[in-house]
Amino acid sequence: MSHRVKESIFSEDQQIEELDHYAIRFKATLNGKQSIKKWILGMGINAEVIAPESLKEEIKAELQMMLKMYMKSQDTPI
Incomplete structure (x- = not known):
C-alpha cells in the first residue's frame, strides 16, 4: 500500500x-x-492515525460500530 500512496498526489x-x-x-x-x-x-489495516487524538477516537468509534454490525449479522443465515 505504501507504494500506491508514494505514487499518488493527494495534496500539494x-x-x-x-x-x-x-x-x-x-x-x-x-x-x-x-x-x-x-x-x-x-486503507484498512494499512493505515494508522497518530494524531490528532480526536480523529483517532472517531475512527475507533466507526470501527466499533462496523464490528457490532457484522457481529450482529452473524446471527442471520446467509
Whole structure:
C-alpha cells in the first residue's frame, strides 16, 4: 500500500517519510473530515492515525460500530 500512496498526489503539501519495513509516514492537508476518514478507512489495516487524538477516537468509534454490525449479522443465515 505504501507504494500506491508514494505514487499518488493527494495534496500539494504532502510529505512522505520512509520508515522501516516498507512503511511510510504520510502528512498532508486534505479536504474535510469526511474525506479524511474515508481515506483512512479505505486503507484498512494499512493505515494508522497518530494524531490528532480526536480523529483517532472517531475512527475507533466507526470501527466499533462496523464490528457490532457484522457481529450482529452473524446471527442471520446467509
